[in-house]
Amino acid sequence: MLSRRYFLRTIISLCFAVTTLFFAPPSFAIGGKLPALDQLAPEFTLPTNTGNGEIALTDLRGKWVVLYFYPKDFTAGCTLEARRFQQDLPKYIAQNAQIIGVSADSVDSHAEFCNSEGLKFPLLADTTGEVSKAYGSWLGNLSVRHSFIIDPKGILRATFVKVNPVIHSTEVLTRLTELQGNVS
Structure with a gap:
């Protein structure tokens, strides 16, 4: 049985998303401009739920980053997506890849979410939306469901904008494998 807190969060989030999508002014762009492929990915440093303070993209050089x-x-689609990434985490680790999740939620919310779902990868708190904006992934006051693969040198190699949480981790793993096969 779903907890009342989870149910209320889900209802509020869905109401906000529907309102934002259907009643936004015409000049309101969904997501914004995506960063260019085969260029350095936008740098960032954000607080994390892991207790390590902050994570910067530069800290992850030498690894592939999802x-x-x-x-x-705690919303249905986001929970499902996170569970799929967690389920496939050993495959990512075997491919020298670090999964990083980002949303506008607080560090405390991320910690609670990771604890409730058993997530073993970091979630970053982009409470101002600045990093989400840099990646063209911001809508009002929420991050848009986009994903990116960044190579060990910090170069953006793949972008996913039409994300289905049910199959997304599998899609990312497939593309990561393709990209690693093309790197010399």
């Missing part, structure tokens, strides 16, 4: 943006902790 950077995924999602709207809200």
